[in-house]
Amino acid sequence: MQTAGNDGRALFLSATMGAGHQRAAEALAEAFRRLAPAVTTREIDFFEQLSPAMNNLIRWMYIVSVRHLPSIWNTFYQGTSRVRPDSAVQGFLNSLGREKLLDTVHREHPKVLINTFPTPAGVISSLRLGGRLTTPNVCVVTDHTVHSQWIHPAVDRYYVGSEAVRQGMVARGVNADQILATGIPVHPSFADPVDVAGVRARLGLGSEPVVLLMAGAYGMIGGFAEVIDQVVTQGPPVTYLALTGHDQALAQALKEVASRAPNRLVTQGYLRETWDVMRIADILVSKAGGLTTSEAMACGLPMAIFRPIPGQEMANVRLVLDEGAGFWATTVDALVEGLHRFFSQAGEREQMRQAASRAGRPQAAADIVQDLLARYF
Numbered sequence: 001m002q003t004a005g006n007d008g009r010a011l012f013l014s015a016t017m018g019a020g021h022q023r024a025a026e027a028l029a030e031a032f033r034r035l036a037p038a039v040t041t042r043e044i045d046f047f048e049q050l051s052p053a054m055n056n057l058i059r060w061m062y063i064v065s066v067r068h069l070p071s072i073w074n075t076f077y078q079g080t081s082r083v084r085p086d087s088a089v090q091g092f093l094n095s096l097g098r099e100k101l102l103d104t105v106h107r108e109h110p111k112v113l114i115n116t117f118p119t120p121a122g123v124i125s126s127l128r129l130g131g132r133l134t135t136p137n138v139c140v141v142t143d144h145t146v147h148s149q150w151i152h153p154a155v156d157r158y159y160v161g162s163e164a165v166r167q168g169m170v171a172r173g174v175n176a177d178q179i180l181a182t183g184i185p186v187h188p189s190f191a192d193p194v195d196v197a198g199v200r201a202r203l204g205l206g207s208e209p210v211v212l213l214m215a216g217a218y219g220m221i222g223g224f225a226e227v228i229d230q231v232v233t234q235g236p237p238v239t240y241l242a243l244t245g246h247d248q249a250l251a252q253a254l255k256e257v258a259s260r261a262p263n264r265l266v267t268q269g270y271l272r273e274t275w276d277v278m279r280i281a282d283i284l285v286s287k288a289g290g291l292t293t294s295e296a297m298a299c300g301l302p303m304a305i306f307r308p309i310p311g312q313e314m315a316n317v318r319l320v321l322d323e324g325a326g327f328w329a330t331t332v333d334a335l336v337e338g339l340h341r342f343f344s345q346a347g348e349r350e351q352m353r354q355a356a357s358r359a360g361r362p363q364a365a366a367d368i369v370q371d372l373l374a375r376y377f
Helices: 021-034 046-050 054-070 070-079 088-093 098-108 118-129 163-171 197-200 222-236 248-261 274-280 290-298 312-323 332-344 348-361 362-377
Strands: 006-015 039-045 112-115 138-140 156-160 179-181 209-214 237-241 265-268 282-285 304-307 326-327
Touching: 006 021, 006 118, 021 039, 021 362, 039 046, 046 054, 046 098, 046 118, 046 156, 046 274, 054 070, 070 209, 088 118, 088 312, 088 332, 098 118, 118 138, 118 209, 156 265, 156 362, 163 290, 179 362, 197 274, 209 274, 222 237, 222 248, 222 332, 237 274, 248 265, 274 290, 282 290, 282 332, 290 312, 290 348, 304 312, 304 332, 312 348, 326 332, 332 348
Parallel strands: 006 039, 006 112, 112 138, 138 156, 156 179, 209 237, 209 282, 237 265, 282 304, 304 326
Antiparallel strands: none
């Protein structure tokens, strides 16, 4: 359904700390295109605008800490989870790129600022509190968790993944009327029909069962090549489809694995259109990114969660387990065992698939955009 009579611009503020924040912005931009094509959209990488060199450094530090020093990342994440909005630390964060961002907003003249990463939301909040900006400021929270970096005094609207997150934000002092539990926005194509036979043919697959393996766009699961080697060697006799993202070292390592593994291993690089491959898979092996878990459930795909990022992703793990939409393997042996059980027990497999479908919110992006159109356009 298109919404007539809406025009203007929506400006997205995102970041490349993992691909999920950008994927959320892309999902909402596509929903705008479908529902209100007269609205123009633009996404800005907040840290890239601040400083390309700083952006590269921050992204590198994030990837290294998550892959190799997860306990340090968890300490940092937990330590910043309750920073007071009037603290010196928050004041410093709210000053990052303030003037550049203000110039951008004045130049773009958006009707609404949509944050899919938390830092710019605080910067905008400080500009509004200082009387230098009046543009509506909204947050789209991209994990099933409550963290202080998403919560700021001058945020008009929050879109969160679940009622539990909504209640958690209310407990932190956010007005309940400002929060909508829409689900995390996934690309609207997750709700579109897919030519499963055509996708399988494009990938060189027949009708055999498929295990989809994903480590994130930047290869965020440390040692994933060795993990896949063991899984493809010891796992059930199915086809394994690995998405290697932007990780060229992983792609190269898997070529060698594929040449000698007893089970078939097919590899693909980074794909924006993951809704196709998720629809042809029987189960997804991945960490527990907010967008990844939401995308999987949007198309009824059970998950085998492996090495989730400590901190924000543990809440996503709990959601998947509570819904009955997958299992969490803490070792490679447990992962192999879980995959054998999954393919040997048809009843359990179908229960997980149905649970994932019930928990999925493929219309989340459309619901958010409908609310934005009604309020700000």
